[in-house]
Amino acid sequence: MELYIYNRSLDLIGLIDVFDSLRWRRRYFQPGEFELHLKYTAENVKLLEEDNIIARRDANEAGIVEGISIDKDELAVKGRFLSSLTERRIVIKETILNTTAELAMRTLVRNMNKIPFLELGELKNYTETVDLQVTYKNVCTTLTKIAKVSNIGYRVRFNRKNKELLFECYKGVSRSASQNVNPRAIFSEEFENVTDSKYSLENENYKTVAIVGGEGEGTARVIVTVGDTTGLERRELFVDAKDIQKGDLTDNGYKALLIQRGIEALAQAVKNETFESNVNLQSSLVYKKDFNLGDIVTCTNRAWNKAIDVRITEIEEVYEKGIITLTPTFGSPLPELKDILKGE
Known part of the structure; x- marks a missing residue:
């Protein structure tokens, strides 16, 4: 296997085809990660500097170097895939997203402080929807929450030819034994x-009903319930959502945001x-x-x-x-x- 190394300007600076081991962990709902072990040489150390990019011809993902360690004659570098760049940004201003999950994720990426070379990739027009209010939250963490609620993955694909980092959403294919559309796996x-x-x-942490508390105190507090499971299968979770401000929203619009917060909480408590x-x-x-x-x-x-x-x-x-x-x-x-x- 050949590993192509690029600098921060996305210029190809070298190739590594001899190494001891490579662990390449792909993840659907959040950035993947990698760890590379190879012989210490002055050339390898120069190639694998902080924030340099490791790319493969056979992978959509590419990794960015975040950790370097040297032990005698061994060099170890580790990092995460390029979608982790969104963790370096927060949602600066109040953002209300009442749209599809895909457009919500693209809006977060488009509105964040610019990351060099990062652009929006192809719009797939997925139809899953979200309704949420976000302020001063980490962009990557928010993308992951939306991804888990909608079952849509996201990644940043390295277009080496055009020197572009393309943020895009994608969906897996149903290949289960219970469907008849695609070949089964x-x-x-x-x-x-x-x-x-x-x-x-x-x-142990599984919940089926979220009771979400919004603005107000005591009996005046706005409460919505997400889920209607009863009996032994009813597992309740309280979600404090006072951070969601009603502002100029209608009662129904505000409750929709609280419901979305409950849906997000249940997606974490599966x-x-x-x-x-x-x-x-x-x-x-x-x-x-x-x-x-x-x-x-x-x-x-x-x-x-x-x-x-x-x-x-x-x-x-x-x-x-x-x-x-x-x-x-x-x-x-x-x-x-x-x-x-x-x-x-």
Whole structure:
């Protein structure tokens, strides 16, 4: 594999084709990340400076160097994909987004303080809608919230030919066993297309009803309820949304913003049911052709009596000593501590 290295001006400054290992973690709802280990040389250190870009011919994503460490004769660099650049900006002014999720994300990117070379890519005209009010929130964190509510992924694609960084939304394809439109992708050790499967279910933080409190005090406080589940399945969550200001909005318009806040909270408090497996790259299912990041597929394990239709939310590619390991995460994994802290 060849890694192409670009500087901050998006000029190609070198190529790396010899390294010890590369971990390339793609993520659907938020920026992916990478970690590269290679021999320490003066040339490698010069190539892999802070904020330089690592690109691959076979990947839409590219990484930006955020961390560098040297230990004797080993050089290690790590970073995240280019969509993480939006984490360097906040929503400066009050922004009300009553539109499609795609247009909401594009509006946030268009209105933030300019990032060099970053432009809006192709509009896909997805129809999922959102209704929210945002002020002084991190742009990347807000994009991720919208993505999770709408099930639409986002990325920044590096157009090397035109020296452009293109922000774009994208959607996975439904390839589950329960649909008949697209070729199906069914992952099972029985079919010998995965190995070392792991199944987990976590519902400790799972909520089904959000009670959202807006402006006012006591009995005068504006309260809306999102969700109508009853009985044992009713799991309530209180959401303090006093930060959402009514201003000149109508009562219905204000309540719509509170409802959206409740929807966002419930999207964070989901039941975490996941399969994690190593994909057999010699099987009939071909990566990026028969399945890809964001696709909905079916995972089964007859011995465990488990079968679920889930979205591929992450794919970790590892290249080490000439061996490629592909590990998708099927379903919504538990959030990492660093991601929880960013959302606070």
